[in-house]
Amino acid sequence: MSETASVGCPECDLLGEVPSLVPGQRARCARCGYVLAVCYDDPYARAWSFSVAALVVLAIAFSFPFLSIAAAGVTNSMTLVQTVLYLSQYGADGIAVLVSIFVILVPVLMLVFIIALATALRADRFHPLLMAPTRWLFHLNGWAMVEVFAIGVIVSLVKLAAMARVSLGPSFWAYLAFTGLFLLAFSSMDRLTVWRDIERITTKTRPESGKG
Numbered sequence: 001m002s003e004t005a006s007v008g009c010p011e012c013d014l015l016g017e018v019p020s021l022v023p024g025q026r027a028r029c030a031r032c033g034y035v036l037a038v039c040y041d042d043p044y045a046r047a048w049s050f051s052v053a054a055l056v057v058l059a060i061a062f063s064f065p066f067l068s069i070a071a072a073g074v075t076n077s078m079t080l081v082q083t084v085l086y087l088s089q090y091g092a093d094g095i096a097v098l099v100s101i102f103v104i105l106v107p108v109l110m111l112v113f114i115i116a117l118a119t120a121l122r123a124d125r126f127h128p129l130l131m132a133p134t135r136w137l138f139h140l141n142g143w144a145m146v147e148v149f150a151i152g153v154i155v156s157l158v159k160l161a162a163m164a165r166v167s168l169g170p171s172f173w174a175y176l177a178f179t180g181l182f183l184l185a186f187s188s189m190d191r192l193t194v195w196r197d198i199e200r201i202t203t204k205t206r207p208e209s210g211k212g
């Protein structure tokens with residue numbers, strides 16, 4: 001028996017039917033090829049591990065120098081937090097706030113949601129309090145800009161390298177690792193699989209079965 005779900009393609013709006021997938025399979029949009037659903041082996045253990053690892057490397061990124069710039073005999077080094085603070089110091093308060101929200105706060109919030117959701121779903125449980133974070137997780141995805149920040153920093157460094165000697169600190173590499181782990185963690189939480197599992201668990205526990 002295979003249940004199918006109607007899924008609208010986020011890229012081209014074509015409505016497609018996605019059957020139940022087995023690990024290793026992915027369903028693509030018939031028109032544009034966008035991946036509508038993907039099935040991993042033990043996706044929640046995978047998502048949980050990548051999320052925890054991402055938070056650990058982010059803690060490392062906060063603890064060491066991000067980069068140092070040497071020009072005309074003067075060396076300046078800055079941490080990840082200082083890269084945001086300097087924006088504010090040079091009058092770009094709005095950009096500093098946006099960078100803190102979209103580059104640090106939103107991704108961290110998403111990772112916390114993934115850890116909570118993956119822990120529950122892997123144990124075949126779901127608490128109604130998780131409903132809002134689950135919706136937010138998929139809404140917030142468009143607002144997490146970790147990879148945009150990482151690419152922006154790399155492009156700036158290429159330009160700066162022509163004017164000054166730039167040395168990359170451990171925090172820079174940790175942030176790059178954070179970017180990769182964050183993307184892997186989120187991509188492990190396939191939207192369709194998550195909602196199918198929530199529906200299955202809530203339908204199963206709906207009949208009165210005492211306290212749970």
Ligand SMILES: [Zn+2]
Pocket residue numbers: 009010011012013014029030031032033034
């Ligand atoms: Zn499409």
